[in-house]
Amino acid sequence: MRNVLCYGDSLTWGYSAEGPSRHDYADRWPSVLQAALGHQAVVIAEGLNGRTTAFDDHLGGADRNGARALPVALVSHAPLDLVILMLGTNDMKPFICGRAIGAKQGMRRLIDIVRGTTYPLGAEPPEILIVAPPPLSETADPDFAAMFEGGVPESEMLASFYSELADDTGCGFFDAGSVVETTPIDGVHLDAAGTRALGKAMEPIVRMMLGL
Template sequence: MTKNILCFGDSNTWGLNPITGKRFDENTRWTSLLAKNLGCDFTIIEAGQPNRTLVHNPPFDGVLNGVSYLKPYLERYDIDFIIIALGTNDLKKRFNLTPILIADGLNDLISSIHGYYEQSSTLQAPEIIIASPPKITITEQYSRIFEGADIKAIELSNEFKCVAANNKCDFIDLNAFTNVFGGDGIHFESSQHLTVSFEITQLVQELLKTP
């Protein structure tokens, strides 16, 4: 039976090209590569959204926070895995959030997922994979928007790891195999999408082997 994997994230999940500002094609972005890596027994649901946050709704961008947009996917699909890749946009200076407060937003999102499935007598809760936000390099392009975010991002990864452990979720540290020193300092370049897809593929395959 085909397994459904929901990739729920921000612009790095959507596949924003840091050079052109447009979307990488299906041969480049990590979500599409994940589908190719895992094969026909898996359906990858690409649910990336630029500017999506865990805590606040970005001004002028409508309701983009995670809790508001996740439920429709849970209602529509029978999901086996949810990969949550959020947190970077919460580091923007205007939100003035500490890593602990952002991690609280992640905890709330996970609790919302658990609560949704606890109310159902027929649906089985999916396995949740938390991806840490990548480290940030402050470039001229985003220097005012993400001022101080490079320091917070390192602590945020540690906080997310703790939230994952406390909620018995799986955790993958994107900082272990990616960097954003090139491009705009925020978004993955094409080679990093390839690496992320490979590492997440490995994790999913390992989890499927675990009884």
């Protein structure tokens, strides 16, 4: 039995722009991945709305700094065979960072945390799969358009930056934007069909990294 931790933001939590609401459990991409892997693995969804790679955002009721929360998640869910890191969308907010290069450096920090954590019972650090979130899209929603002002072109660079980072650090890489697009309702999130498609598309690389 393999253990997989999906560490992300609202795309992992399952935020639906329609409503807004939360996608049904079966539609969220970690749930779809779990169904595809069956009894060969346990897929743990650890998503938080607004989570960044490594930047503070005090607008939410929970700590959104991914670097600060990651060690607790790693140790509490250990032993782990694979950690899937899909963050960077919220880094595109201009009052957070606003630059793809900042998200790349934040993702590098998360990799260092995964590999530098002391795991219970002497367990080895898990493998890491970096997932570039799908680029932002233009939206008529005034709040989301303002919140992510200038973020569309920056978000389009995330896949390239993350791919280079994966090569440099020996991590796996998957480009979510190669299979799904963000909904124009808010320009940020996935509809139900998109989040299901993402979970299914990630099955082959996850199987390969787990040796299944």
